[in-house]
Amino acid sequence: MIRLFHVSDVHFGAEDKAALAWFGEAVSVEQPDAIVMTGDLTMRARTAEFEAAAEWLESLGRPVTVEVGNHDLPLYNLFARFVRPYKRYRRLERMIERPLEIEGVAIVPLKTTARFQFRWDWSKGHVGDKALSRTLELIRKVPKGDLIFIAAHHPLIDVGTKSSGETRGGGVALDAVVAAGAHAVLSGHVHDPFDMPYRTGSGRLRMIGAGTLSMRTRDDPPSFNEIRIGDGRFETIARKMGVPDEAVTEAG
Template structure:
C-alpha cells in the first residue's frame, strides 16, 4: 500500500505555525511515502516567504513534489509578474513538479495559473492548451498499470465549497484527462477539503481537494488529506487539527 499526504495552501507570510508544526509532527510519526503540495506556498510571493517555505519543506524529510499557485506569482509588482514571474522560486525550484518514484503510481502536474487573464480576478484558474498537452503527454508515457493522479492548484470544476475556482478550460481539461486514463485530480485553492466523483471521458474520476495550513481558513480547520492506494483502489481521509 502507498500512503501519501496531500496538503495545500501553506501561505507562508500568513501561515499558521501551530498547524505547520502539527502537520510536520504527523509526517515524522507516520512517515508517508511522499508528500504532495498543490500550490500557494506563499502569501505574496516574496523571497523571504519562499525561503521559509523551502526550509520547512526540507525539514519534513520525505519525498515530495510541489505545484505552484496563484499566490506564488507576484501580484502587485506587474513587471515581475509579466517578465520574471518565476524568478523568486529559486529556493524551491528543485521541488516544483518533481517526479515521485513509487511503483504503480504516476503523479502528473497540470499548471492552472497564468500571468494574465481577460478578467478582473486573476486569482482564478485557467488551463492553457500547452499545459493540457504536457499533462496528456505524461499520462501517455506512464506505465499502463499505474494509478494516475493529476496535481494542480485550482479545482478544474467546482467542488461545492464556499470559495470558487472558476477555472477556465477546466471542464474540457477534465474530459480530456478522463479519456487519457487519469484516475483522480488533486487540487487546493479553496481552503476546504472535498472528495467528489466526476464523470469525464466516459469514466468517473475523483476530484480531491485539500484544505489549508494557514490562518486563512474557511469552513474547515487546518487540515490535510491522507491518500491510501492499493492497486487501483484509492481511499482518502481528511485529518483536521483539533
C-alpha cells in the same frame, strides 16, 4: 500500502504555526511515502516566504512534489509577474528537488495559473492549451496499470465549496484527463477539503481537494488529506486539526 500526504495553501507569510507543527508531527511519526503540495506555498511570492517554505519542506524529510499556485506569482511587481513570474518558484523547486519515485503511482502536473487573464480576478484558475497538451503527453508516458493522479492548484470545476476556482478551460481539461485515463485530480485553492466523483462517457475519476495550513481558513479548520493506495485502489481521509478523521472514501 502506499501513503501520500496531500497538502495545500500553506501561505508562508500568513501561515498557521500550530497547524504546521501538527502536520510536521504527523509526517515525523507516520513517514508517508511522499508529500504532494498543490500550490500557494506563499502569501505574496516574496523571496523570504519562498525561503521559509523551502526550509519547512526540507525539514519534513520526505520526497515532495510541488505545484505552483496563484499566490506564488508576484502580485505587486508587475515586471516580475509578466517577464519572469515563476522565477522564485523554480528556485524553490531546485532547493527541495529530489526524485519522486512511487511504484505503481504517477503524479502528473497540470498548470492552472496565468500571469494575465481577461477578467478582473487573476487569482482564478486558467488551463491553457499548451498546459493541457503537456499534461496529456505526460499521461501517455505513464506505465500501463499505474494509478494516475493529476496535481493542480485550482479545482478544474467548482464543487460547492465556500470559495471558488472558476477555472477557465477546466471543464475541457477535466474531460480530457478522464479520457486519457487519470484516476484523480488533486487540487487546493478553496481552503476546504472535498472528495467528489466525476463521470463522463469516457470514464470516471475523483476530484480531491486539500484544505489549508494557514490562518486563512474557510468553513473547516486547518487540514490535509491522507491518500492510501493498495492493490490498484485508493482511499482518502480528510484530516482536520482538532477533529476526528472523516470516514474513508473508497475509489479506484
